Structures are given as C-alpha cells and as structure tokens.
Amino acid sequence: MPSATTQAANLPIFDFSRFRKGDRKERREESEKIVQAFKTYGFIYIINYGISQEKIKDLFYWSAKFHELPEDVKSRPELLRPEPVPGSAGYIARGYSPVGREKIVQDTYDDDSVKGLRQVQDAKELYDMGPETGVPAIREPNRWPSEDVLPGFKSFFETFYVEGNELSLEIQRCLALGLDLDEQFFTHFHEDADNLLRLIHYPAIERKAIRNGEKARIPPHTDYGTLTMLFQDNVGGLEVADPKSPDKYIPATPIEGAAIVNIGDFLQRWTNDILKSNFHHVVEPPAERGLPHGHELAKERYSIPYFVQADRNKTIECITSLEKNGEPKYPPITAQEYLNMRTLASYKL
Template sequence: MLQSPSCLPIVDFVKFEDGTSQEAREIGQQLFAACRDIGFAYLINTGIPQELVDGMFDWSAKLFALPIDTKMKAAHPPEGWKDRGYSSIGREQVSQMVFDTEELKAIRSGKFPDFKESFEVGNELSKCMQNIWIQEEDLPGFRAYAVNFYNICHEFQVSKLLPALAIGMDLPQDFFLNYHKDAENKLRLLHYPAAPTSVFESGEKGRVAAHTDFGTATLLFQDDCGGLEVDSPSSPGEFMPVPPVPDTVLFNIGDFLMRWSNDTLKSTLHRVRAPPRKESDNGVTKERFSIPYFISADRDKTIECLPGCFGPDKPKKYESINAGEYMNMRLNAIY
C-alpha cells in the first residue's frame, strides 16, 4: 500500500471497475469521507498513465520556452470568463471570494503578485467556447497531445470519479454525470519561472496565494519541485506541504460542489510557495510546472441542494444557482 507523505488520505480505484461491486461501494465511501473531512486526497490506479503525464509536462516545458511574441499569438481574451489560451506573467491574480471592483484592483497592485504564466485548454468540441491554440508550425504536435490528455482525464472523471462520489453519497451512480454531460472542463498548464530566491523571501514576488478552487473538483498533476501547501484539517490556519508522489493524482473539492452539498463536502484553502533556500541552488529558486484539470458542471444546469445534505437539523444555506453564471462570476474576479 502506498504511504501518503502527508496526512492526506489515499483512495485506490483499482477495484472500482463498473461501480457495481462491494469494493466499488467501499471506494466511494472512502472518497466521500476524504471530501467531507479534508477536501483533498491522493488517487491511485486512475487509469491515467504516468508516461502520458510525463509527456504532458514535456510539452508544457516546450510551450513556455517559446518566445513571448509566439505565445501571445494565442493570448487569453480580455474577458475573464473566456478562459482559453495563453496568460502572461501578471495577467491573472488569484483572489479569494472578492468581487468588488476596487478591492480587486488593490489585490492586483499589491504585495505578493502571482509570478506565473498559464495556458488554458477546454473541450475541443465545446458548444460555447472555442480553444485558442499556439500555431501548429510553432509547436508541432502540441495540440493533438493536449487534446488526448484532456480526453483521458475526462474518461477517468466520467467512468470512475463522479460515479464513485455519487455512490459514496448514497446517490444514483449517474447522478453527477447528468450534470456534467458537456465536458465543459479546463486543462491548465502552469509555469512558475525561476527567479532569485531573494525576491520570494522579500515578498516582491509570490507564486499563488491561499485560495480555493471554484468548480466541482480538480485533478492536479505536479512536477518534482514541490511548493503546494494545504490548510491543515487538524489545525486550521496552518499549512502543510503536499509533495508530489509518482503514479498518483491529487484530487480536491471546489467551491461549487461545497455549495451544492450545503457545506457537507469541504473546499479547502491551498497555496503554492517557493521552496526554502538551498545552498545548492546558488541563490535561484528553480522553476515549477503543474497541470490542474478543473471539472465543471454544464453551464446551462441550475443546481439545488444535494439530496441527503439538508433536513430539519441542517437547513439549506444557499439558494439555487446556475452553473454558468457562477463560474463566470468567479473567473471575472481573477482576470
């Protein structure tokens, strides 16, 4: 059995199969417990090959090594909700549940700016938003590889992950699938450039401040740099390191699902910090790559509180909300 390097649970999908066995029910219960108690878990035996993950990191490194003029040919549109294409360093600034225009301006111009660049890929067959690609002659083969990686992540999402969560919550196995038919998800390639260690120590630059994700859930692939930290379930306000583990996928709940579950499931604060100074680094903090796959409900769906998550002793905290309107509100706050 794989040992977790942190206090996060490990959920093994090796015996999930079609979701009808007792083993599948136990897997669903383990996933639900992780979502309820911590909001994060390492997943193993997902069916997403490690060599495919490694290849996606290789392509990510090639993409971000391109000249800025080449990357800007596929620039993210001005509107935050049009979440596709390339965002240069400083284009995005994470904010945590802040929507006031003046407050957002202050965050973007304040201390600890996010020192990163990103590239967003969605469903190639999306009905509502087209992908924005680096030109094929500038990076031959990238588009095909990224689309395949997206589709492999989606296959795990619909064949195992969402059915397991439904089973764990005593819902019909296809419950969440019925709200995620359009595959309106997002694959994000992230690059945190190398920089003098002193600029991170002084606060002149940051990586990503404490925040929660805001969709249904996230699958995260990390390189070997480290730096991800999660709010401790036993000591809120203290962040614990969540190092990368080969052959695992990190999973976490987003705000949308937390709201949908009437706060039964937990969307947990997490952040990315530069690793501590090392003499061998010669005063330079090395670059970091990560690849989150954000799972989102269909934009035309309106959600009510999940069955089993409310009652006389647990009233509903939230009104019904349209998934597309919710996601647009959150995206517009960070771009």
C-alpha cells in the same frame, strides 16, 4: 497499497483501481472512504487511476515545450488569451497568459480587497484549453499553436483532454455512490465536458522577491469548479490548509504515480457544505542555486490542473437529502453564473 487512508504523505492516498475495477461491494466501500476523506481534508491522492504514467510524462514534456517557446511567439494574437468581458460566456477563455496577468484572489465581492491583492504579482505563466466540440456560441475557441510552431501539441492534448474527462466522470460516480446518491447523479450535469486544462509554469525567481511580498507563487485560495485533478512535477510547493488548524498548512508532497484530487467551491455549495473545498497555496520551493551577493534562486515548477466544471446552462440546487432535516444554505444557480462571478475577481484590475 492498502485501501485505508494513509498519512505518510500528510494527505490520504487511495488506490483508485479498487473503485474502477472492484465489485459492487468494493466500489461502495471505497467510495464511502473517499467521501469521508473529502469531508475532512477536501484533498486526496489517487494512484492507479487509469491514465498511464507514460502519458503523464508526455503531458509534462509538452507543457515544457510550450513554455520554452519565445515570449513573442506565445504572445501572438492568435495564442494570447483575451481579457474576460463581464457577463459573457467568454469568461472561460482559452490561450496563453503571461506572467502576472492572472491574479488568484479569494474575495469576490470587495473591490478594494481585490485591488490590494493584485498589487502582489503571481509569478506564473499559463496556457488554457477546453473542449474542441460543443456549441460555438457559448464557448471560447481553443487557441492552438500552429503545427509549424509546435507539431504534435494539439493532437496530444485533444486526446488527453478526453482521457481526463473520463477520469473526472469516474470520480463523480465515486462521489455520488459514497454520498448514497444515484451513481450518475453528478455526471448528468457534466455531459458537455466543459472543463479547463491548464499548463502552469512558475519560472525560477529570486527567493527574496517572494519573501518581501513583491511576488507570489499562488496565495491561499480555493478552486471554484466542481473538482480539480492535479498533476505536479517533483519540485513541490503545494500546501493544503490543515483541517485541525486552518491557519497552518501541510505539504502536498509530490508522489510518483499519484494525482491529487480536490473538491471545488461549486461542489461544496451543491452538497450543502457536506464536501469540503479546502484552502491551498503554492509556496517557494528549495533554492536551486546561489546567486552573487547571497541571493538565491527558487526552482522553476510545472503544474497541470484539470478543472472540472458543470454544464453552463444547468441549474444546481443544494442537495438537502445529505443531512437529516437538511435545509438549503444557498439559492439555485447555474454553473455559468457562478463561474462568471468567480472568474471576474481573478482578472479584476
């Protein structure tokens, strides 16, 4: 596939092996193209990114196996994700959240707006996991299903989590090089691998419930970490705000062998708004089958985002060197402070 971006799939596609395996000149050229795409779209596709497609198939196999467990099993206390406690490190919680518990909202300050948005239930269930190593006092422990419930699940995801982190570090090196920074600039702030891997299942629901506003797949929002790597099934539904017309959305069509990477709000802030964290949402996919009385059932969908987050206790400052005579647009902040602020809105009642 050519190195230049292509619009055949609405968003730019890059063969990431050109950065991973290229010589110094090739790495520089590819990183600059990728950074330019992120400045414009905030989203790209990457292929040949170093994780085998067999492993990605296994990823979705295990996600389906988990979500197929009976609800009473997934909702056991040892698996159920706890409600966040304001001001605590446990905001980045682990475990299972049933349909409707998490509500994606963009406004982090207006309580009335948040409460209004929460009246429309997000029709998804999810399971979150993080690193197995680190300082226990600042990390919510993972809540794994026991081996008698789902043998092999924990082992697979412990391995995949590490592989995903390695990919995220390579993407960070690419971004740093493309921004003319030291190649390890961003990785220095991601030494703890304090990321979040999420298994999302959108159950099949009546399309009428989505259309009349009773339920939503995921409304328009931006991600709030450093960056997100997304693996999606072939159902579709993800759309990204069109940079030429922000009130319109363009489909991020599933492409076999490709992952999606997007910039998060934290990195946009960090780069003084040079890199773009773009709005996106999940809409109803095509109908799966007809129901009595003219009703239609929207297909179920599986999506697996890997949210990359900076070390919680490290303070970031706007990188003003990216612009001539640049001035910081935001004050310094730690990843912990920023994530607490943003996560609270997602669970605020």
